[in-house]
Structure formats: C-alpha cells, structure tokens
Amino acid sequence: MIETIEKLKADGIALINDAATLNDVNNVKVKIFGKNGDFTAAMRGLKDVPKEQKPEVGKAFNDVKVMLEGLIAEKERVFAEAEKQARIKSEYIDVTLPGKKELGALHPLTLVKNEILDTFIGLGFEVKEGPEIESDYYNFQLLNIPKDHPARDMQDSLYITDNFLLRTHTSPMQARTMTTQKPPIRIVVPGKVYRNDDDATHSPMFQQVEGLVVDKHITLCDLKGALEVFAKRLFDEKTKVRFRPSYFPFTEPSVEVDVSCSICHGKGCRVCKGTGWIEILGAGIVNPAVLEACGINSKEYSGYAFGFGIERIAMIKYGIPDIRLFFENDKRFLEQYK
Amino acid sequence: MKAPISWLQDFVKIDIPAEALADKLVHSGFEVEDIIRESDNIRNVVTGRVIATERHPNSDHLWICQVNVKTATLQIVTGAQNVKVNDIVPVALDGAQLPDGKRIYNGELRGVKSLGMLCGGSELGLTDDDYEGASVDGIMIMRPDTKVGVDINEVLGRTDVILDVSVTANRPDCNSILGIAREIGAVLHKPVKMPVTSYTATPERIFNMLDVQVEDGDLCPRYMAKAVKNIKITQSPKIMQDRLRAVGIKPINNIVDITNYILIELGQPMHAFDYEKIAGKRLVVRRATEGETITTLDNTSHALESDMLVIADAEKPLAVAGIMGGLDSGISDNTNTIIFESAKFARDNIRRTSRKLNLKSDSSARFEKGIDFLSQAIAIDRALTLIQINGWGTIVSGTIDTNMNAVKPRTITVPYKKINSVLGIKVPTDKMVSILNSLQIKTVVKGKKLECNIPAFREDIEGVNDLAEEIIRLYGYNKIKSTLFADARQTMGGREVNRSREDLLKRILTAKGADEIITYSFISPKTFDLLRLDKNDELRRAVPIMNPLGEDVSIMRTTLVGSMLSIIGGNYSKNNKEGVFFETSKVFRPKTLPLTDFPVETETLSVGMYGGDCDFYSLKGLLDSVFQAFKIDKTEYRRVKINYLHEGRSAEIFVEGESVGYLGEVYPDVSEAYGIDARVYIAEINLEKLFSFAKDHREFKALPKYPAISRDLALLVKDGVSSDQVVAVIRKVTNRKLLESVEIFDVYKGQGVPKGNTSIALTVVFRAPDRTLTDDEVQAEIDHALKSMKRKYRVKLRV
Structure with a gap:
C-alpha cells in the first residue's frame, strides 16, 4: 500500500508540474482528487488494510494529500496571479480622455450676490425681498421724493400707470420694512430694479442690494465700519474705503463710497482710471424725514442705508467690460464661472 | 454747470491750479466732471502780417507769401486768392494743431518751401458768429488793429479754463457762477464778493406805465418787473460774448445776452418783453384757458391747458411762464422800451408744463431745480446795472414786486x-x-x-x-472712523426660508449640469404669437409698460418660456451645440388691467435643454431630482395639451393633486421660430407652490429587519397604456403591507417585441416587517398582479 501511496505522490507531483494553465491544474485536481480520481480510488483501498497498519497508512495518505493539495493551491495561485496580471495588462485605458462630468454654473451675478449677502448675514443682517412692480408711494414718496421733485430726474423710471412703476431701486423695501417692523432693524434687500437706460455700462434691468440699519446711536462711523468689512470680504484684506459727499433724498448726510482699486492698490491703473479709487456705492445716514414718514421717532432712533448695483461690482471683480454680457447668457460666458 | 475760472474770479480769488481746485470741490461734494482748457482746441496758431505776395512759379493758383509773425518772417505758400499785403491773418506754425485734430508741419509745395499754413475760418472751426469775416471763402482776414505774433486763442478770447461741475439736486443755488464761487470761497477760506448792483433811475415811474396782476399766486410766489426806456439794441461787449460762448450760449444782442448772462451768473432766469407789444399795458400772471395757443420763440405753436401758467397781456398769452417767451412779444431791432421780468415760479408746475409741451429751455431747467426768494431782486438789479454801465438805455424808477416780504429769516x-x-x-x-x-x-x-x-x-x-x-x-470725510455697531443691539441675520430653498434648488440644478441664466423681466408682446397662444389665452394678459425702451421690452412677462427659448436660440446660433439652462425669476399677473392694485408676482423656475442626447426623460429626471431634494415624494405626471409643446410629449406635474408646472418637448414650429433646428425641452415650475410642499427634513424610519424578496417582470404593454397605469394596478391589487417598491428598469421597443407593444421591465420588491417571506407567498402576489394587469390592460408576461 505504501508503494501505491508513493506512486500516487510521484505521479501527482509530475502531473502538477506538467500543468501549464489554470485549466490544466483543474484537470489535475479532478484526476487526483475527483470522484473517480486516482487518490480517491486508492483511498478506497484503505478499508482492506489490516487494522494495526491503518494509522500508519492513513497518515501516509494524509501527508500526500496535504502535500499535493498544497502544490495545487500554489500552482493555482501562480496561474491566477499571472492571469490577473495579463488581464490588467490588457485593460489599459487612455487616462487622458475626458471624464464624464455634469457641472453647470451659477450666473456670475448670483455668485456675487451670494457672496455679498453672506457677508452681511454674518453681520446680523436679515435678507428681505419686495415686489418689483412698486407703487409711487413706496418707491418715491415715503423716501422723501415727492411728485415733480427734481430728484426724480436722477432715476429715469419705467412707468406702468401714474401710480405704479417698475421699482427704480431696492429702497422701497426700506420704507416697507420701517412701516411694519420696530427697531432694531438690520436688513439687506437684493433684487431686480429697472431704469430707462441702455448702454455698455447701464442695463434697463439690473440688480441692487440695499442695506438698512435703524437703532439707537447709529452713526456715520458705523456705516464706514460695515462697508469696510464688506469691501475687504469682496475684494481683499488691503481694500480701503473712502467717503465723498453726495446727495440722495432719503439720506442726510449722503456719501458716495469709493474702494481702493484692488488691481493696482491705489497706484492708479486702467480699471480705476488712474485715480486709485473705484466708486461702488451710495450711502448715508437715513434722512430723519424718512424715519418720521415711516412712523419711526427720529429723535430716538437713527440709521444708515446703502445701495449698490451687483452688476457693477461683478464687472469690477471679474473685469467684465460690457454689462450686456450678463444678459446674453452665452454658454461660453456662463461656464467661465463654474 | 460750466463755470469759467475767469468768471469765478469776479467773485472769489482763486490762487491754485484748476486740478487742485477740482480735487477740493470733489471732496466737498461737487464732482468736477471735466476741466476744459479752451486754448487746447487750437494750438500754435498765431497772428501774422502779410508783407509780400508773389505768384508760385510752378502753379497758376498758388501764392508765395512772406508773413511776419513778430519773432520771424516766414515764407508760406497758400492756395487762397483773397490774401493781400498788410492783411493780418492766422498762421499755423510748425507743429500746430487745428480743432479737427489736423497737425501742420513745415513742408514744400511744388518745389517751394512753406513754413506753416495760413488758416481759413473753417479750418479754425470758426464762423461769422465767432469772429466777423470767419465764414469768408479763403483765408480769414482779421481786424486791422489786431496785434501781430499773438496766439489766436487770445484774439478769440478763448483762454479760459472751464470747470464742468456736477451739481446735486439739493443744491439748486449752485447752478450759478456765484453759487460755485461761494463754495470755492468756503473750501479755499477766501471771502466772496457780491456782484455789483448800482444804478440811477429817471424820475418817471413804472407804475404809470404798466399794471401787473398775479392771479395765480400759488404758481408764482414772486413777480418783479422793471422798465428800461430808450433801449439801444447792439452787440454785447467782448467779455460777455466770450463768457457766454464759453458756457455754450450763442450771443444774440445785448438785451438777450443780459438775461442769459444773469441766468448763468446768478442762476435767476429773466425775460425781456417789448413794451410796445403789451396790449392794454397790463401783464397778467394766470393759468391759461383751455384751448389758448401761443407760438414760442423757437417758432413752434402750442395749445395750452388750464393747468399751465402764462404771462399774458390784456388780450393774449405773451409767454409760457418760466419756459419760453412768445415770438410776437420778443425783442427786435426796433424795440424802444423793455420790461424786465424776474420771477419765481413753482418748480413742479414748470416741470409738468415743460414735459407736457415738450418745450425746454435753460430757463425752465433752472426753475425746475428751484430758485430761492432773494435772487429775483439781485438779478433784476444786476441787469439794470449792466444796462447802465454800458449805456444801453435809461432806467425807469420804481419796481413792481408782488411779494416784497417773501423772505423770512x-x-x-x-x-x-x-x-x-x-x-x-x-x-x-x-x-x-x-x-x-x-x-x-x-x-x-x-x-x-x-x-x-x-x-x-x-x-x-x-x-x-x-x-x-x-x-x-x-471738515473732511477722511476723519470719519470705522466702528462696527459700536452702540447697537445684536440682531439675528439670515435668509427667508424660501430663498434658502431657492439657493438649494440652484445648487442641485448646477450639480446636474445646468447653467443659470438671467434675462429681462420685460418681453415683446410678439412672444405670445411665437408661442402660438390662443387669442384669449390667460398668459396674454400682461402688464404693459407706459414708456418702454422699445416694443421688444414693453410688457412684463407672464411666462419665462419666451426668454428661455431666446437664450437657447442665441446659443444655438453661436454654435454652442448643446445646453442645459435654468432661470428663477418672477412672472407678473395683473389682477386688473389697467393696473389699479399690485399684480401677483410669482417666483418661477424655467429649465430648458437642447442638443446632445437629451430627451423628455433627461428633463424629467432633472425635475425629479429637484422634487427629491425637497422631500416631495408624491408627484404625478399627466398628459397635457399646451400650444407651444408637442402634444405627445408634454405633461403637467401634480403634487398632492395640485398642479405645480409642466414639462415637454417644444412644438416644432415654435423652436423653428426661435431659430433652433433641434429638439428643445422646457419646463416651468411655480416655485411658490413647489416650496409649499417642501419638507426640510424627513422622519427617521427604522431599517428593515427581515430580508426582501424581489421579482423582475418583463411585460408586454399595448401602446397607449402608460407605465403609470400598469404600476398602479400592481400597487392596487397586491398586499399593501408586503409590497415595498415597484421600479421600472428598462423600456424597450423593437426586435422581439410585437408591433404595437412596448416591453417594460420592472422589479417588484416584497418585504414583511415581522418575518421572512416565503417564495410561495410572493409568487401568489405576483400571479394575482399579472392576472389583474392582463384583465385590465391585456398586459402579457414576456417570455
């Protein structure tokens, strides 16, 4: 019996060594250990072995089985590895081909608007919106611009009727808020506004952001502080803010606000027309007449307000030369802002 | 407001350069838009005397002139035929620049050296109005007393530096030389002089000559009148003419010039009537009677309305108050006696009348901005002073003043x-x-x-x-410090909930590949025809703009579809081969027309796509992602007929039974009308409705404890039966407690599928919450479902 086992071993080793593919290994496995395999057949002889020899023969069978199975497993591993390597080699792709992407772009005006709003939200401002078709009352009268006042010439209005118009600024939300809400008030109002104006820097529709703060002890210094935070966030940390006197009927004192040019940092360049400063918004202390018209005691409360055009800020920030690009919505323009 | 510095110097001493002054004015609230140097217009042109002329040897029309320009005698060739020895002429020297930008250099003409050029009036941009004789054909021959070798600008009185100051609406007083001078006095810490107003009058009194009645004092708070006799109509002195020209006013004659000069100097409009032409020797300041007409100085006729103020005589209107005088009562060469008017008119009335008549003048512009109560007296005195200084007439004593005590300190x-x-x-x-x-x-x-x-x-x-x-x-705005709510109460910032949702919506759409667009809120009424809307379609009821920039932007949109298609059309025409776009904006629906109340403004989403492999389901999938993000599970799509959509490929979208919008393929004629030769898919969603169904979070659901059993079914469905109907049967007839989901994973038509059928493959998942299901239980449910589907829609299992 031992000789049979030795032969099984020798034949097995030879068969395994001869196996040239994973398939061969499988065949060998069947030939040796299958239902009708050599080893299986030989094992059946174990029952005829005398009882006292059984442990020895059984051990010999087992040793050979373990050894052959080990060889087969090793051979399988080698072939599997080789096959895997071959597959990997055959699976090379062109990694420089484009990926499957689907990312669209927010409109640059939305990007700038969100950036502005987030800055003011951080300063405790609540975002409010109002109707785009406004009444003369909110758009003008409550803001200290009575009918036939020369200040109406500052804004060429698009009228619907004598009493309704497309709002010329987001300022009516100042009046709408003050007539319905008690101080402290701290709001920013983004929205579309409309003027009878159309050229490379003016669009008949554009977006503004209005800011209004009403509380006790609000001063011009507070206005400057808030606008400095805004300008630094929007442009960069070095940006400075400068006030110049101006006039708006709903603020007194009124100022134009310049920021130091973020391109040349005040040295003078094409963007700032050599002045080192860029005018970005109008602001001021809320005219006490407006507070009173909206039912807020101007002896007790004061406030500041500011307003600017998002298009203008976006044009400065991104260096966009013509306002009409925003409304043409050419995909090649839009997708620059992904 | 154009302010020549020499004129300002009459009132305040300016001892710094124009640029420095402009800078100071800007920082005190007066933007200087431009600094105009009159002499920049013509450079390096001087006066010269012709001392000899001879014919050019090689030409039958050219002349060789020797011209003395004081520092030298230059040989200059000219083609003009009017130059004689001793004439004084303008000489453009080497390097000179003319108003049209032309430069002149030394050169040679047919072999003869020419050191510069003799100039004609037109070459210097001059006409007879600027210099007598400038319009002559040929070289401009100057007055014989003109000095030689002098810069031409000096001769023309064009040496001033002019500040173009932008005056804000709250400072009407600064629409005058005096007003700007006052501001300069303040910034330069210099005293400001008042204009000279002193004259003597004859003993005769105006009250015996003229009666003035202000009938409508509400529109004319003050009316002053003075008379001047023995008027000599002539030219104004050069300095007045130069100054008027410098600010863009054409000199006419001394009387007209005086009123213009004072308008600019003091900001008070004045008017001069020819006394002889005042019927009944009465001036009445009154509202016009309906239908009265007047022909104004600009030779246009106007029908007046009863809210317009006129200055009338006993018979007829002589002037539209504060705006323009009548053609008949104006000053002529024969005028002997004049009445100066200096008045204050209500600015809103002037503004309205000027707009209604479409009649504007420097006078009306000033009145609209507002005139104070003191200027009338100063102005009329200044006018009379100028008359007397120049000896142009004798001043009649007495002043008609309807409101002498108007000014209260x-x-x-x-x-x-x-x-x-x-x-x-x-x-x-x-x-x-x-x-x-x-x-x-x-x-x-x-x-x-x-x-x-x-x-x-x-x-x-x-x-x-x-x-x-x-x-x-x-004091200086640079002294304002920066503080951040130094003394204010804390507030809570943030967005309104629907605006946060809109931001989320935009993030989802861009993540799914769509680009955001922003378009005008106003559209052309023709849009509705391009969209094939019926005559009485509700969308056609739009809010019209009274004074639009053009017909294309004349009504407020009731749908975003037209704008979306325009943008897709624009991109298509620029060879952008595919695109997915979205816009969120308001649409405007009037409650009444014409508008008597605020219209309904509804925040709306539009999505549009074209090109690539996009189809109805790409768009639907995009919308489903949106619904999912807002935790809206129950959406239903129902076939719908919309005029601008393909009737077989459009659906209305319902959430909990309420319509929130629609989507579909654009009708071929419509996409063609927008210049798009591709299939276009669009959707429009009412965001306010959509957001009303939105949930911001979901309740936790425990994960299942027991395994599910799923079955894939391939069904043959007759055309005309929708997948929704098939799924509805499965949902209806199977045990609701066990059915977990029904998902379609493949839809196929073509080889192997009988004509008139679609193969729909779906996965049905069953699960019990409390035990493991058996195959038999599930098979029973499936069999039941198949039987019902067969009975109801003749659906067969595909084998």
Whole structure:
C-alpha cells in the first residue's frame, strides 16, 4: 500500500508540474482528487488494510494529500496571479480622455450676490425681498421724493400707470420694512430694479442690494465700519474705503463710497482710471424725514442705508467690460464661472 | 454747470491750479466732471502780417507769401486768392494743431518751401458768429488793429479754463457762477464778493406805465418787473460774448445776452418783453384757458391747458411762464422800451408744463431745480446795472414786486452734541462754527447749542442732519472712523426660508449640469404669437409698460418660456451645440388691467435643454431630482395639451393633486421660430407652490429587519397604456403591507417585441416587517398582479 501511496505522490507531483494553465491544474485536481480520481480510488483501498497498519497508512495518505493539495493551491495561485496580471495588462485605458462630468454654473451675478449677502448675514443682517412692480408711494414718496421733485430726474423710471412703476431701486423695501417692523432693524434687500437706460455700462434691468440699519446711536462711523468689512470680504484684506459727499433724498448726510482699486492698490491703473479709487456705492445716514414718514421717532432712533448695483461690482471683480454680457447668457460666458 | 475760472474770479480769488481746485470741490461734494482748457482746441496758431505776395512759379493758383509773425518772417505758400499785403491773418506754425485734430508741419509745395499754413475760418472751426469775416471763402482776414505774433486763442478770447461741475439736486443755488464761487470761497477760506448792483433811475415811474396782476399766486410766489426806456439794441461787449460762448450760449444782442448772462451768473432766469407789444399795458400772471395757443420763440405753436401758467397781456398769452417767451412779444431791432421780468415760479408746475409741451429751455431747467426768494431782486438789479454801465438805455424808477416780504429769516438751533451723534466723531465746536460761517450760514454758540441763520439760498437746510453734512463735508470725510455697531443691539441675520430653498434648488440644478441664466423681466408682446397662444389665452394678459425702451421690452412677462427659448436660440446660433439652462425669476399677473392694485408676482423656475442626447426623460429626471431634494415624494405626471409643446410629449406635474408646472418637448414650429433646428425641452415650475410642499427634513424610519424578496417582470404593454397605469394596478391589487417598491428598469421597443407593444421591465420588491417571506407567498402576489394587469390592460408576461 505504501508503494501505491508513493506512486500516487510521484505521479501527482509530475502531473502538477506538467500543468501549464489554470485549466490544466483543474484537470489535475479532478484526476487526483475527483470522484473517480486516482487518490480517491486508492483511498478506497484503505478499508482492506489490516487494522494495526491503518494509522500508519492513513497518515501516509494524509501527508500526500496535504502535500499535493498544497502544490495545487500554489500552482493555482501562480496561474491566477499571472492571469490577473495579463488581464490588467490588457485593460489599459487612455487616462487622458475626458471624464464624464455634469457641472453647470451659477450666473456670475448670483455668485456675487451670494457672496455679498453672506457677508452681511454674518453681520446680523436679515435678507428681505419686495415686489418689483412698486407703487409711487413706496418707491418715491415715503423716501422723501415727492411728485415733480427734481430728484426724480436722477432715476429715469419705467412707468406702468401714474401710480405704479417698475421699482427704480431696492429702497422701497426700506420704507416697507420701517412701516411694519420696530427697531432694531438690520436688513439687506437684493433684487431686480429697472431704469430707462441702455448702454455698455447701464442695463434697463439690473440688480441692487440695499442695506438698512435703524437703532439707537447709529452713526456715520458705523456705516464706514460695515462697508469696510464688506469691501475687504469682496475684494481683499488691503481694500480701503473712502467717503465723498453726495446727495440722495432719503439720506442726510449722503456719501458716495469709493474702494481702493484692488488691481493696482491705489497706484492708479486702467480699471480705476488712474485715480486709485473705484466708486461702488451710495450711502448715508437715513434722512430723519424718512424715519418720521415711516412712523419711526427720529429723535430716538437713527440709521444708515446703502445701495449698490451687483452688476457693477461683478464687472469690477471679474473685469467684465460690457454689462450686456450678463444678459446674453452665452454658454461660453456662463461656464467661465463654474 | 460750466463755470469759467475767469468768471469765478469776479467773485472769489482763486490762487491754485484748476486740478487742485477740482480735487477740493470733489471732496466737498461737487464732482468736477471735466476741466476744459479752451486754448487746447487750437494750438500754435498765431497772428501774422502779410508783407509780400508773389505768384508760385510752378502753379497758376498758388501764392508765395512772406508773413511776419513778430519773432520771424516766414515764407508760406497758400492756395487762397483773397490774401493781400498788410492783411493780418492766422498762421499755423510748425507743429500746430487745428480743432479737427489736423497737425501742420513745415513742408514744400511744388518745389517751394512753406513754413506753416495760413488758416481759413473753417479750418479754425470758426464762423461769422465767432469772429466777423470767419465764414469768408479763403483765408480769414482779421481786424486791422489786431496785434501781430499773438496766439489766436487770445484774439478769440478763448483762454479760459472751464470747470464742468456736477451739481446735486439739493443744491439748486449752485447752478450759478456765484453759487460755485461761494463754495470755492468756503473750501479755499477766501471771502466772496457780491456782484455789483448800482444804478440811477429817471424820475418817471413804472407804475404809470404798466399794471401787473398775479392771479395765480400759488404758481408764482414772486413777480418783479422793471422798465428800461430808450433801449439801444447792439452787440454785447467782448467779455460777455466770450463768457457766454464759453458756457455754450450763442450771443444774440445785448438785451438777450443780459438775461442769459444773469441766468448763468446768478442762476435767476429773466425775460425781456417789448413794451410796445403789451396790449392794454397790463401783464397778467394766470393759468391759461383751455384751448389758448401761443407760438414760442423757437417758432413752434402750442395749445395750452388750464393747468399751465402764462404771462399774458390784456388780450393774449405773451409767454409760457418760466419756459419760453412768445415770438410776437420778443425783442427786435426796433424795440424802444423793455420790461424786465424776474420771477419765481413753482418748480413742479414748470416741470409738468415743460414735459407736457415738450418745450425746454435753460430757463425752465433752472426753475425746475428751484430758485430761492432773494435772487429775483439781485438779478433784476444786476441787469439794470449792466444796462447802465454800458449805456444801453435809461432806467425807469420804481419796481413792481408782488411779494416784497417773501423772505423770512430762518434760524435753526441745535445742540452741537446732536451733530456729533450723527457723525460718530467729535468735531471741535469752534470748527463747526467757522465752517458754517464760511458757507454764509451765520452761526454763533449759545450755551450748548449752535444758533444758525440760514440764508435764503439754502432752502435745503432743515435740521441737524443737514448741518452735520455741511460740517463734515468741509471738515473732511477722511476723519470719519470705522466702528462696527459700536452702540447697537445684536440682531439675528439670515435668509427667508424660501430663498434658502431657492439657493438649494440652484445648487442641485448646477450639480446636474445646468447653467443659470438671467434675462429681462420685460418681453415683446410678439412672444405670445411665437408661442402660438390662443387669442384669449390667460398668459396674454400682461402688464404693459407706459414708456418702454422699445416694443421688444414693453410688457412684463407672464411666462419665462419666451426668454428661455431666446437664450437657447442665441446659443444655438453661436454654435454652442448643446445646453442645459435654468432661470428663477418672477412672472407678473395683473389682477386688473389697467393696473389699479399690485399684480401677483410669482417666483418661477424655467429649465430648458437642447442638443446632445437629451430627451423628455433627461428633463424629467432633472425635475425629479429637484422634487427629491425637497422631500416631495408624491408627484404625478399627466398628459397635457399646451400650444407651444408637442402634444405627445408634454405633461403637467401634480403634487398632492395640485398642479405645480409642466414639462415637454417644444412644438416644432415654435423652436423653428426661435431659430433652433433641434429638439428643445422646457419646463416651468411655480416655485411658490413647489416650496409649499417642501419638507426640510424627513422622519427617521427604522431599517428593515427581515430580508426582501424581489421579482423582475418583463411585460408586454399595448401602446397607449402608460407605465403609470400598469404600476398602479400592481400597487392596487397586491398586499399593501408586503409590497415595498415597484421600479421600472428598462423600456424597450423593437426586435422581439410585437408591433404595437412596448416591453417594460420592472422589479417588484416584497418585504414583511415581522418575518421572512416565503417564495410561495410572493409568487401568489405576483400571479394575482399579472392576472389583474392582463384583465385590465391585456398586459402579457414576456417570455
């Protein structure tokens, strides 16, 4: 019996060594250990072995089985590895081909608007919106611009009727808020506004952001502080803010606000027309007449307000030369802002 | 407001360069838009005397002139035939620049050296109005007393530097040389002189010559009149003419020039009537009677309305008050006696009348901005002074003045602490006082208060804030510090919930590949025809704009579809081969037309796509992602007929039974109308409705404990039966407690599928919450479902 086992071993080793593919290994496995395999057949002889020899023969069978199975497993591993390597080699792709992407772009005006709003939200401002078709009352009268006042010439209005118009600024939300809400008030109002104006820097529709703060002890210094935070966030940390006197009927004192040019940092360049400063918004202390018209005691409360055009800020920030690009919505323009 | 510096110098000493002055004005609230140097127009052209002329040897029309320009005698060739020895002519020297930008250099003409050029009037941009004889054909021959070797600008009186100052609406007083001079006085700390107003009058009195009645005092708070006899109509002196030209006014004759000169100098419009032409020797300031007409100086006829103010005589209107005089009552060469008018008219009425008649003048522009109560008297005195200085007439004594006591002194008293509390910084009190005084606001300190006497020309100053502004603009805005709510209460910032949702919506759409667009809210009414809308379609009821920029932007949109298709059309025409776009904007629906109440403004989403492999389901998938993000599970798509959509490929979208919008393929004619030769898919969603169904979070659901059993079914479904209907049967007939989901994973038509059928493959998942299901249980459910589907829609299992 031992000789049979030795032969099984020798034949097995030879068969395994001869196996040239994973398939061969499988065949060998069947030939040796299958239902009708050599080893299986030989094992059946174990029952005829005398009882006292059984442990020895059984051990010999087992040793050979373990050894052959080990060889087969090793051979399988080698072939599997080789096959895997071959597959990997055959699976090379062109990694420089484009990926499957689907990312669209927010409109640059939305990007700038969100950036502005987030800055003011951080300063405790609540975002409010109002109707785009406004009444003369909110758009003008409550803001200290009575009918036939020369200040109406500052804004060429698009009228619907004598009493309704497309709002010329987001300022009516100042009046709408003050007539319905008690101080402290701290709001920013983004929205579309409309003027009878159309050229490379003016669009008949554009977006503004209005800011209004009403509380006790609000001063011009507070206005400057808030606008400095805004300008630094929007442009960069070095940006400075400068006030110049101006006039708006709903603020007194009124100022134009310049920021130091973020391109040349005040040295003078094409963007700032050599002045080192860029005018970005109008602001001021809320005219006490407006507070009173909206039912807020101007002896007790004061406030500041500011307003600017998002298009203008976006044009400065991104260096966009013509306002009409925003409304043409050419995909090649839009997708620059992904 | 154009202010020549030489004119300003009449009132205040300016001893710094124009640029420095402009800078100071800007920082005190007066933007200087331009600094115009008159002499920049013509450079290096001087006067010269012709001392010899001879014919050019090689030409039958050219002349060789020897011209003395004081420093040299130059040989210059000219083609003009009117030059004679001893003529004084303009000589463009080597390197000269002419108004049209042309440069002149030394050269040679047919072999003869020519050192410069003799100039004609047109080459210098001049006509007879600028210099007598300038319009002549040939070289401009100057007056014989003209000095030689002098810069031509000096001869023409064009050496001024002019500041073009932008005056804000609250400072009508600065629409005058005097007003700007006052501001310059304040910024330069210099005294300001008043114009000379002194004259003597004849004993004759105006009251015997003329009667003035103001019938409508509400529109004419003050009317002053003075008479001048023995008028000599002539040219104004050169300095007046030069100054008028410098500010863009054409000199006409001395009387007209005086009224214009004073308009610019003092900001008070005046008018001169020919006394002989005043019927009944009466001037009546009254509203026009309906249907009255007048032909104004510009030779246009106007039908007047009863809310327009006129200056009339006993019979007819002579002038539209404050705007323009009548053609018949104007000054002519035969005028002997004139009546000067200097009045204050209500600015809103002037504004309305001017707009209604479409009639504007320098006078109406000033009145619209507002005139104070004092200017009338100063102006009329100044006019008479100019008459007398120049000897143009004799002044009749007496002044007609309908409201002599109009001016009441105004005093404002404010605690100076209040001023600092507006500014947020402490301005020294003596500084406040000196600044206000420099602005002619006479101010003294009384205890802890400032007592300010407001001059009549500063009607804009009403309280603390106005005074604070006057102080800080001269004290310097650079002294304002930065504080961040130094003394205010904390508030809570944030967005309204629907705006946060809109932001989320935009993020989802861009993540799915769509680009955001922004388009005008106004559209062309033709849009509705391009969209094939029926005559009485509700969308056609749009809010119209009274004064649109053009027909293309004349109504407020009721749908975003037209704008979306325009943008897709634009991109298509630019060879952008595919695109997915979205816009969120308001649409406007009037409650009544014409508008008597606020219209309904509805925040709306539009999505559009074209090109690539996009189809109905790409768009639907995009919308489903949106619904999912807002935790809206129950959406239903129902076939719908919309005129601008393909009727077989469009659906209305319902959430909990309520319509929130629609989607579909654009009708071929419509996409063609927008110039798109591709299939276009669009959707429009009412965001306010959509958001009303939105949930911001979901309740936790425990994960299942027991395994599910799923079955894939391939069904043959007859055309005309929708997948929704098939799924509905499965949902209806199977045990609701066990059915977990039904998902379609493949839809196929073609080889192997009988004609008139679609193969729909779906996965049905069953699960019990409390035990493991058996195959038999599931098979029973499936069999039941198959039987019902067969009965109801003749659905077969595909084998």
